[in-house]
Amino acid sequence: MTNRDPYLLTPGPLTTTEATRAAMLRDWGSWDRAFNEITASVCRDLVRIAHGEDTHVCVPLQGSGTFAVEAALGTLVARDAKVLVPNNGAYCQRIGKILGRIGRGCVMLDFPEDEPVDPARIEAALRADAAITHVAMVHCETGTGVLNPLPQVAQVAERLGRALIVDSMSSFAALPIDLRALRIDALIAASGKCLEGVPGMGFIIARKSVIEAAEGNSSSLAMDLHDQWVYLQRTGQWRFTPPTHVMAALRAAIDQYLAEGGQPARLARYQDNCRVLVEGCKALGLRPFLKDEHQAPIIVTFHAPDIAGYKFATLYESARSQGFILYPGKLTQVETFRVGCIGAIDRTVILQAVEAMRNALAAMRA
Ligand SMILES: *Cc1c(COP(=O)(O)O)cnc(C)c1O
Numbered sequence: 506m507t508n509r510d511p512y513l514l515t516p517g518p519l520t521t522t523e524a525t526r527a528a529m530l531r532d533w534g535s536w537d538r539a540f541n542e543i544t545a546s547v548c549r550d551l552v553r554i555a556h557g558e559d560t561h562v563c564v565p566l567q568g569s570g571t572f573a574v575e576a577a578l579g580t581l582v583a584r585d586a587k588v589l590v591p592n593n594g595a596y597c598q599r600i601g602k603i604l605g606r607i608g609r610g611c612v613m614l615d616f617p618e619d620e621p622v623d624p625a626r627i628e629a630a631l632r633a634d635a636a637i638t639h640v641a642m643v644h645c646e647t648g649t650g651v652l653n654p655l656p657q658v659a660q661v662a663e664r665l666g667r668a669l670i671v672d673s674m675s676s677f678a679a680l681p682i683d684l685r686a687l688r689i690d691a692l693i694a695a696s697g698k699c700l701e702g703v704p705g706m707g708f709i710i711a712r713k714s715v716i717e718a719a720e721g722n723s724s725s726l727a728m729d730l731h732d733q734w735v736y737l738q739r740t741g742q743w744r745f746t747p748p749t750h751v752m753a754a755l756r757a758a759i760d761q762y763l764a765e766g767g768q769p770a771r772l773a774r775y776q777d778n779c780r781v782l783v784e785g786c787k788a789l790g791l792r793p794f795l796k797d798e799h800q801a802p803i804i805v806t807f808h809a810p811d812i813a814g815y816k817f818a819t820l821y822e823s824a825r826s827q828g829f830i831l832y833p834g835k836l837t838q839v840e841t842f843r844v845g846c847i848g849a850i851d852r853t854v855i856l857q858a859v860e861a862m863r864n865a866l867a868a869m870r871a
Pocket of ligand 1: 516517569570571572574596643645646647672673674675695
């Protein structure tokens with residue numbers, strides 16, 4: 506066993522820095538000026554990361570990422586609207602499930618789980634059904650790690666006059682997203698993913714005109730982003746008790762993000778992590794589920810090793826005892842496991858993790 510806390514090689518919660526955790530060692534009043542300044546500056550920086558200063562606003566929301574996805578769909582999609590969901594994995598399916606629960610029209614357009622969604626088929630589906638008002642897509646499908654072609658889908662949606670809502674939970678701040686170049690009504694993300702904050706809040710970067718027009722859409726009080734935004738505008742405060750410590754940690758995490766060099770630097774570190782991970786695991790005989798060209802540098806799915814009596818739980822326990830937390834697979838058809846590339850980790854940690862997996866596999870073969 507190691508003495509340190511294990512590294513979290515998962516898509517969130519993930520490993521944070523000492524400075525980010527230390528930012529939480531204080532209490533803030535939710536009415537206090539100091540906390541309201543944190544909220545304002547974090548929201549300003551989040552909009553800037555996606556280059557939306559001239560067009561978009563940030564609305565933060567308490568809860569995990571899914572709360573923000575549900576709030577965005579419930580607030581931005583009118584009750585009589587219809588949403589096309591290009592589906593190549595678990596988080597796409599979650600969008601469909603949410604739309605069903607909140608009673609919005611939904612068409613799932615299915616794609617293979619090991620391939621990006623196809624803009625040409627999305628275009629055909631939109632042309633075939635004039636009642637579809639929105640496209641809701643996942644940028645990086647964390648269920649497998651596949652990267653979906655956001656710019657191409659955005660072009661199709663814009664050309665055909667449909668609104669685009671993007672679950673960019675596991676890509677925001679790492680993969681480039683430019684709201685000046687792409688017509689996107691809302692990006693949804695959270696504190697505890699590529700920004701390397703702690704989990705506990707999501708946020709929506711929404712087109713100002715769209716959030717302004719969204720009054721009365723939501724049938725939920727707590728998840729009404731229009732109300733949350735209006736209240737924030739008027740008072741500088743969150744509508745209900747804010748996750749003060751999560752916000753303070755996110756402020757610190759964004760400071761480090763900007764000091765590291767922002768999105769290009771974050772992407773470069775994750776790409777390096779991903780490359781080292783894939784190469785290292787291939788050398789152990791582990792096969793990635795995706796082709797290299799479809800792989801986002803966020804999380805990698807591997808086929809289960811070819812070992813008689815293999816169980817993920819055994820691999821997990823062995824890696825854990827060596828200080829690394831792996832992640833189970835999310836596929837129903839094939840046995841897989843996942844390893845995250847994100848968090849406050851670099852190739853040194855990844856190389857150690859590969860070594861831990863080597864030991865685990867050797868023990869399982871013995
Ligand atoms: C993490 C994630 C979410 C949100 O999941 P929570 O468990 O609710 O935080 C949504 N979509 C994607 C693509 C994600 O990676």
